[in-house]
Amino acid sequence: AESVAFSRDGNFAFVLFNVDGGYGFRGALARFYAIFAECFERRLDTHGAWMPFADISAIEGFEDFGFVFHEGAVHDQFNADHGIGNYRYTEPSTWWMDMPDGMERSAEDVDRMIREYAAGDDEKYKLSAQVTLASVAYDEHGHMQYQSRDLPWCHGVCFSSNPNPNLPEPCEGRTLLWNDADRAMLYGPDTPGLQAGEYLDSLEAYATEAENHRRDHFRHVTIPLTFSRESKSPCIHKAFSVFEFCKVLAGDLHAMDKALFCNSAPERYAFLTPFFDVMGIEVEWVGHEGEWVDPGDDVCNFKRAMMATRPYALLLNTPFEKLTPPIVERYFQRSLFYGFLPSMFSHNAAEDIYWGKPEWYNRDRHFFLKYAPMCREVSEAGWQVLTHARSDNPAIALERFGTDGAIYLTLLNTSATDQQAAVTLDTAALGVDLAGPLTDDISGATIPLTHSAGEATLTISLAAECATRLTLRSK
Numbered sequence: 001a002e003s004v005a006f007s008r009d010g011n012f013a014f015v016l017f018n019v020d021g022g023y024g025f026r027g028a029l030a031r032f033y034a035i036f037a038e039c040f041e042r043r044l045d046t047h048g049a050w051m052p053f054a055d056i057s058a059i060e061g062f063e064d065f066g067f068v069f070h071e072g073a074v075h076d077q078f079n080a081d082h083g084i085g086n087y088r089y090t091e092p093s094t095w096w097m098d099m100p101d102g103m104e105r106s107a108e109d110v111d112r113m114i115r116e117y118a119a120g121d122d123e124k125y126k127l128s129a130q131v132t133l134a135s136v137a138y139d140e141h142g143h144m145q146y147q148s149r150d151l152p153w154c155h156g157v158c159f160s161s162n163p164n165p166n167l168p169e170p171c172e173g174r175t176l177l178w179n180d181a182d183r184a185m186l187y188g189p190d191t192p193g194l195q196a197g198e199y200l201d202s203l204e205a206y207a208t209e210a211e212n213h214r215r216d217h218f219r220h221v222t223i224p225l226t227f228s229r230e231s232k233s234p235c236i237h238k239a240f241s242v243f244e245f246c247k248v249l250a251g252d253l254h255a256m257d258k259a260l261f262c263n264s265a266p267e268r269y270a271f272l273t274p275f276f277d278v279m280g281i282e283v284e285w286v287g288h289e290g291e292w293v294d295p296g297d298d299v300c301n302f303k304r305a306m307m308a309t310r311p312y313a314l315l316l317n318t319p320f321e322k323l324t325p326p327i328v329e330r331y332f333q334r335s336l337f338y339g340f341l342p343s344m345f346s347h348n349a350a351e352d353i354y355w356g357k358p359e360w361y362n363r364d365r366h367f368f369l370k371y372a373p374m375c376r377e378v379s380e381a382g383w384q385v386l387t388h389a390r391s392d393n394p395a396i397a398l399e400r401f402g403t404d405g406a407i408y409l410t411l412l413n414t415s416a417t418d419q420q421a422a423v424t425l426d427t428a429a430l431g432v433d434l435a436g437p438l439t440d441d442i443s444g445a446t447i448p449l450t451h452s453a454g455e456a457t458l459t460i461s462l463a464a465e466c467a468t469r470l471t472l473r474s475k
Contacts, residue, residue, distance in 0.1 A: 003220070004166075027386070033385065038274070048068025049342070051069065051071065054353055054355040055074050065361070068341075070085060093160065094208060097157050101155070117129035134167065135163070136214075137160040138215075140228070152351050162212055165248045197277070200261070201263045223243065239269045261276065266279065266303060278311045282316075282345055286316060286318040311341055314340050328364050328367050332370075337399060381403075384400045388430045395413060395419045407430060410467060411462060419462055423458050441468065443468065458470075
């Protein structure tokens with residue numbers, strides 16, 4: 001079917017640009033940011049920790065943890081009174097349908113059950129089922145695509161849905177997830193104005209199929225079709241459908257000066273990131289026996305690069321009863337190095353939530369008190385792709401945050417042994433006046449400087465896998 005959104009013509013463009021090779025890939029990225037500045041626009045200047053679901057007002061001394069972003073917020077007025085953003089929860093590419101114990105999850109049983117929901121009296125399930133029937137992705141044989149799942153939040157199946165808001169009603173985009181009624185209820189002139197924006201979970205749709213062969217969806221796409229890797233037949237890739245939904249939602253929210261927040265990105269689809277004001281992911285940097293699991297510099301650098309100066313938040317998922325102080329501190333220090341905003345969630349993203357266990361968050365409170373303000377300061381200062389600093393020891397890595405006022409340099413020993421490095425700062429490029437010694441912001445140690453021809457050099461020692469922060473003052 002021919003698209004109603006564009007002609008049969010396919011247009012494309014590309015940009016060629018020169019870079020200063022002395023800065024390597026970072027120089028190319030700096031130029032890329034300048035050319036496509038609108039894709040990396042920062043709209044939120046207040047950054048902080050991510051709270052998943054739990055009631056912040058029930059946490060004694062909640063101020064110690066630095067919450068700013070609340071997924072699926074409760075007690076909206078309390079949050080608003082304390083500078084915490086309320087973000088409504090949505091998962092745009094799925095519908096999780098419970099099925100009775102003992103029922104087979106055959107295509108016939110799944111089809112019968114969703115149609116019973118669609119014709120039933122339960123308004124919540126009725127609407128969800130009707131929308132899913134209209135938006136569910138098909139395989140090459142015209143069958144609904146779903147996965148059988150047994151998880152804390154679903155014992156049944158997870159449907160792969162197309163969130164393209166251009167689908168005719170009932171469609172998942174406009175009818176169920178984002179519509180005129182929701183906009184008026186949450187953001188209209190007669191509302192108390194408590195909503196900071198929308199939160200999209202599982203953005204890259206981990207539990208769904210990549211290909212949608214449903215022919216009646218083809219004519220509503222705004223991005224050209226692609227081809228199946230297996231059959232070579234035309235299809236819609238799910239990432240393009242998510243793109244279509246996010247584009248509309250972000251446009252509407254930003255026009256109202258509201259924010260868009262998402263989970264589980266960027267992982268594979270970097271082209272989704274321009275729509276978001278805060279992004280994050282649940283991480284397993286600590287194994288189920290309490291051991292440290294290195295997240296990988298390449299993974300963290302990719303996320304940092306795609307976010308630029310925007311906030312990137314983390315939720316640690318692990319059995320928290322097995323955490324030890326050195327591992328907790330390592331999690332906070334690694335977050336500080338990359339300018340990420342650390343928080344905690346659950347061992348399985350559903351049960352035994354950290355913030356419901358005072359014995360856990362009180363155990364770790366002193367780490368939040370120490371590191372959460374530092375993480376917030378570097379994030380708000382804004383990551384800078386060009387460090388204007390160099391280490392003579394490749395085991396000690398550097399990052400810079402900020403351009404005016406306080407400029408922060410974070411350092412990480414990436415090795416499993418203690419290391420020392422001479423770090424040289426280009427004081428002219430940084431625009432800093434380093435007349436006296438520096439102070440290690442974590443240990444409090446004084447760090448002497450030597451000066452020569454527009455540069456300053458310091459010597460720093462870091463224990464294995466440890467990080468620290470130095471504060472520089474601009475002229």
